[in-house]
Amino acid sequence: MQKIKLIIVDDDDTYRRGMNLTVKIGQPDFIIAGDVKYGDDLFDMLDSGVEADIVLLDITMPGISGIDVARRLKTERPAMKILVVSSNNSAQAIEQMLDIEVDGFISKVETDPEKTLDVARMVVQGLTYFGRDISEIISRIYMSKKKQMEVTSEFSEQEKRVIEYSHEGLPAKLIADRMKISTSAVNWHKSNIFRKLGINNTQEMVRYALKNGIIKAD
Numbered sequence: 001m002q003k004i005k006l007i008i009v010d011d012d013d014t015y016r017r018g019m020n021l022t023v024k025i026g027q028p029d030f031i032i033a034g035d036v037k038y039g040d041d042l043f044d045m046l047d048s049g050v051e052a053d054i055v056l057l058d059i060t061m062p063g064i065s066g067i068d069v070a071r072r073l074k075t076e077r078p079a080m081k082i083l084v085v086s087s088n089n090s091a092q093a094i095e096q097m098l099d100i101e102v103d104g105f106i107s108k109v110e111t112d113p114e115k116t117l118d119v120a121r122m123v124v125q126g127l128t129y130f131g132r133d134i135s136e137i138i139s140r141i142y143m144s145k146k147k148q149m150e151v152t153s154e155f156s157e158q159e160k161r162v163i164e165y166s167h168e169g170l171p172a173k174l175i176a177d178r179m180k181i182s183t184s185a186v187n188w189h190k191s192n193i194f195r196k197l198g199i200n201n202t203q204e205m206v207r208y209a210l211k212n213g214i215i216k217a218d
Helices: 013-026 039-047 066-076 091-100 113-124 132-153 157-167 172-179 183-197 202-211
Strands: 004-009 030-036 054-057 081-086 104-107
Touching (some): 030 039, 039 066, 081 091, 091 132, 104 132, 157 172, 157 183, 157 202, 183 202
Parallel strands (some): 054 081, 081 104
């Protein structure tokens, strides 16, 4: 039987010991090829010739973060599978890992060692797996992006220019001069933007535009 070679990258000593014990006492199809606390140690190990089929990767670690480790692995070791096992289940972290195209993401809090290894088997076989709680957050990210795209697509080019000039701190009169339209037209564009976003002042409009990527911060 060909064993699955596994590397654990996690600064939690207790977690690593638990995974090692689980493999040793009841998971004969796995072998721990490496067990390290830090991302730098992982790359030192790989550079020394250690090979693995899959990495169990935490996100929050001293030194190189799990996100940076995953990004580098995808570039340098594209054949190696990455299963993120972390208690950092923030939408930002999940979205970054999705962009990197990791092979799986499960919650360390919600998943015991046996279940983690079950998922690792699936990932090694070429499947992508996200835990139920992670999938719910992914769904919220998707819906938020969809709503953002729908709202952003409703803005006319002139409305977008009004938002950009408002971000620069220009009053309506100077915006009108820049756009070669009347001040009343600028105020009309603003009122349309406020109505679409359900807000009632310029500061909220600019904050929304920055948060949702409609305009970029300086």
